[in-house]
Amino acid sequence: MTKSKLTTDQLAKQPVEQFYQTLQTDQNGLNDDAAELRLKAVGPNTIQQTQSRSQFKAFIKNFTSLMALLLWVSGLIAMFTGMLELGIAIWAVNLINGCFSYWQEHAAQKATDSLKKMLPTYTHVRRNGVTKQIDATELVPGDVFTIQAGNSISADARIIAATALQVDESALTGESVAVDKVPAYQKGAGKFAEQNVVYAGTVAVNGTATAVAMQTGMQTEFGQIATLTQHQKNTVSPLTAELNRLTRQISLIAIMIGLIFFVAAIFFVHYPVAKSFVFALGMIVAFIPEGLLPTVTLSLAQGVTRMSKKHALVKELSSVETLGETTVICSDKTGTLTQNQMTINHVWLPDHEYTVSGEGYVNNGQIQLDQQPVHLADHPALATIVRVAALDNDTEIQAENSTKPKIIGTPTEAAHLVLAQKSGLDLNQLRQRYPRVQELPFDSDRKRMTTIHTQPNNAGAIIYVKGALDGILAISDQLLENGHARPITAADITKINAANQRYAAQGLRSMAIAYRNFDGSQGLPADTADCTIQNTEQHLTFVGLTVMADPPRPEIYDAVDKCHRANIRIIMVTGDSPLTAKSIAVKIGIDSEQVRVITGDELAKMSDSKLQAAVKGEVIFARVAPEQKYRIVKANQHNGEIVASTGDGVNDAPALKQADIGIAMGVTGTDVAKDAADMILTDDNFASIVAAIEEGRTVYSNLQKFLLYILNSNVPEAIPSVLFLFSRGLIPLPLTVMQILTVDLGTDMLPALGLEAEKSEPGIMDQPPRARTAHLLNKSIIWKAFGWYGMVASLLSTVAYFFVNYLHGWPHVALAATGNVYVMATTMTLAAIVFCQIAAAINCRTQVTSVFKIGLFSNHRIWFGIGFEIILIALLMYVPVLQGLFNTTGIAGRDWTLLFCIPIPLVLIEELRKAVVRHQIAK
Template sequence: MQNEQPRIRELHFDSRRKRMTTIHQLNKPIHGKNRVAYTKGAPKELIELCENVLINGQIQPITDDMKKKAMTANDSYARQGLRVLAVVVRYLGLDDQDIPTSLSAYTPEIIEQKMTFIGLVVMADPPRPEVKEAVQKCHQAGIRIVMITGDYGLTAESIAKRIGIVTGDHPRVISGLELEGMSDDQLKNALKDEVIFARVAPEQKYRVVDNLQQLGEVVAVTGDGVNDAPALKKADIDVEMGITGTDVAKEAADMILTDDNFASIVHAVEQGRAAYNNIRKFLLYILNSNVPEAAPSMAFLLSKGAIPLPLTIMQILFIDLGTDLIPALGLGSEKPEAGIMNKPPRNLKEPLLNRTILIKAFFWYGILESIVSLSAYFFVNSINGFSLGNLAEEGSATYIAATTMTLAAIVFCQIGAVMNCRTENESVFKIGFLKNVTINAGIILEVILLLVIMHVPLFQKVFGTAPIGVQSWIFLICIPPIILAIEEIRKAISRRIVQTHK
């Protein structure tokens, strides 16, 4: 073909024309012409340009009935979700009065007319099997999907229904021509319902994105061509196809899909939500120990010194820098919780450190850990013969053991708290205690560090600590299960409330 009809010029595809044309030199003239133009593109637009039709090798005038039959066939294929292209031809002669002699003067307006209809080319480009499930996850997560395509309206509607983008029997399909005549207010009203945009131009895609943003939506746009760059740049999140995408579109993108798979976008949303939740879990855990660290000082001040300071400054530093760090980092690697994609998108105005986290950290965990840690302090005094009105004096052996016990109690409270912080409402028993290696390693390390400062003389002097007895260790070992059990009860009540409101 290339030897017999070498290509000498190309009229590139244009989204407005919805077609492209190649010009070929004929080694052997056909119908007395030495050049030929082949055009492929949108059937409706191309058929309107045809004056003739090729039937059994013979060129005949095309009738309105033939055009109607061709469009009926096109619509039938489109309803099956098939992509349809029309192919037409025009033979060009150098002696034709309306054809320039110079190739550089060939334009779509000159060449793409008086065409001869050859036929329709039908292609099956089915969605990937995982896309339907990904679309369903989007709906569950409160994410709307708006199809904006250059495909024929019936094809777009069929595919959208097949993969679940639209669920109604008769979704609104807006063509580029119809969109051109719509005001922004009309477009905004259309965007509030299920809608498909077909045969749209790049600037129209940009306009749809702009109007969605004006409605207060956070918009992510996918694309792969140079023409998609304006809409991608306008979007809040621009997603580019890594395999089929152009360099221009990739430069405009925030995220590039290496596998060109829509399901990867949904997976990214899930991982993004998990990362955001993990940051909140990290903050919740870090803030937990602030109240029990402050409570001993408050007890000292409010009692006007009657209660000797149950926790020293160096012991507070040990908690913050020595024991909290690794378990907190482990929370950042937690996997997405079950049901994370069944929640609506968060409010953009809501801060990362929101009221819920502050209340839970300071008034739930904080007060609970404060009660436990101060109880540990009084427990050591009690087993050594001291009472609430007559506590061990600062510097005494019992006082040092009691402050060590307060420190250890906070550490063991944090062991229970870090397990609780792994989930928001789901039971930690469901996700498994041994699944997060970093957290488990952090727990082991903080217990080892606690033993080191209790028993190594050098660290005993630095942190003001001493070994504790068997009774105290039994007290400490009971703390994490109690903290865990109390929170599991709260989570169970929370889950029941959620189920009741569904």
């Protein structure tokens, strides 16, 4: 295909046949070979992403933070005061930390980019004369594709056929009012105003259409705008903002402590200024949490990756934090709480009730009356209801295999197609005998769908209608009974409603079926092309009900139980009948028999204050229009709840955007819903929401464990300097600045990173949701880091220092400030801190659960980190070059025995403390 140089307006004006010739296509679309060649020629149908900042700027940013600037200056001063090795070491710390931060951010970005690739948009195209579903990125100019309400439009295209199509073009024009689109060309006012053209990036909000792609990818109007205006905006989540504040606070505290010790060293110990500065620098380095932010970023990114393996695709890292705070889930029923495998098991007619055998979307059953197979020829009314069910239908079933057919459309319509197959009808032959001439699409206001067909043997046209019972009964004045139509009576309506309520009480869903002969009477137009909702959907003949079952998902019971234990309320919001909704809710344990059921009509009349009061209790919302979800979400948020809301349709978008966590269905959800959501379920399963909430809580808990671990080493790093200061220099520094850096950026890092991979702690879903006002660094962490882990490590490391000196004559001789004994003492102090950190890494794995219960060796990353730090401290002790640089020396075998014994009592004592806490919680 040669690329057309005609403008969109020129292509829109061409006669249809000439238009097809220009694009070298026809009404049957392209074949696969032609489409592949065009895809190679024009490229994928995507908007190329540009970055708002260069990778170089992203790299440099990691070396200009408050902490980084502090270390640059400190290293420079150390060099000028004659301590070249220390200055180089400090700068090396900065380089390592900056590079590590950049690598972590890059890894996190790659993780989120890979997730975006897992969220494809699909398009239904005509290829080789057959409708098939393809990834929208494979759409090419000349492709014939279909549009339905809720679809994001994937290309600039010309409409060939349309039924009540309305498109939201606000993404291009800023005008929020949907515009009508028709096949006939008509130029409106302004740009993007051709009535027979739809544009990429816009959304179909009503109706259906068939269109031919003219431009794709960056050649679309949306793509051309993107090349001029595209930029990537990074938002800072509350968690990231808190971590930034935490880093600044700790850095400022470290600087203040350093200044105090600097002044004290000069005036109290009478150190020279240069030596006092190095001393103060050691205190600053001891308190700065190197590696905190990059590790948090990696933890969030890996949390997102783990969620994706549990069928929950989180679009932004910041959403992970919010998941852990969720207090209310406003959930759809069909497909989320249930299997979305609608199967018609009853057909109710005024004169008979039929049963339908067979499960799922496979043709392996039959229609029966009193357990005997039924032939449609012997049951005219049954034949009518089956025919309407099959023809008043926009869904297709593609049998990929015998158990998992592909549904292109809705599960409810798929169930009706299967009903026709089970009755012995050939769908293709049926469609040829009753060709469709017009459609009045389903919408959430009417809750019904109408199609108009021509009948065989020139018998005229017929109107088929299916939808919600209350709406269809309201416009029916005839009843089909024993194959003949007669006026419907009040007694008939009572009988029909009683049957419907009986099914609903069993958790079944029914759909009403009706028809009308197109005989030009009672307000019908002369031509079927002039049919509208107003002049067509009236004076119907009611036929009967198709009754469907959509069983709960097997895993839903455990998921609901987890929510109850976690103090997370579930509010069912469904379009089904009150009886059906209550039946399912009670069956799966969401609500009790005393639950209040509020219908959409009642909700429309309720004031905001009454709604806010209602959602505080046990409540179900039934027969609710999707747009009413917005009010339900807002009411819960007004009550202080953190709300997760599910949705799949166009009208769900406001509720998804308003919710703290909007959750779209990945299988049945429209493109609009997916775009509005924060999270997408690839299996449309409520249990995946609960798994994501559990993962969100786990990520936050692991961040606190990491924070506890890195902060607890600050105390044993600082205590030696305190001893030196308060002894006025009589106790030489038990730990040098280089050794402090060894702990912070050498031995500590890998075990700390291992903590972020810790699995969910048992009982994490038995706790109430975290309050939004809760802080990452809370009193419990401060107490354990500084008052428990830190003080114990300080005591043991100080004992190790004095133990070496004791073996060499102290207290009978003064503590050595230089020489081999001093080097041995500082080495043992450093090693003791490292082995205390081994115990801390094990203890930090759980908050109250015994580490032996989760498996002492279950986290391989922790033990890899522990092995690394033991090897590193050994290298520092025995490699000559490192000995001189870090002021270390080799130690005796008895010293190693002592070091390996240190973690054992520390772990056992902490296990005893956790046991006491568990006992107090159990009271």
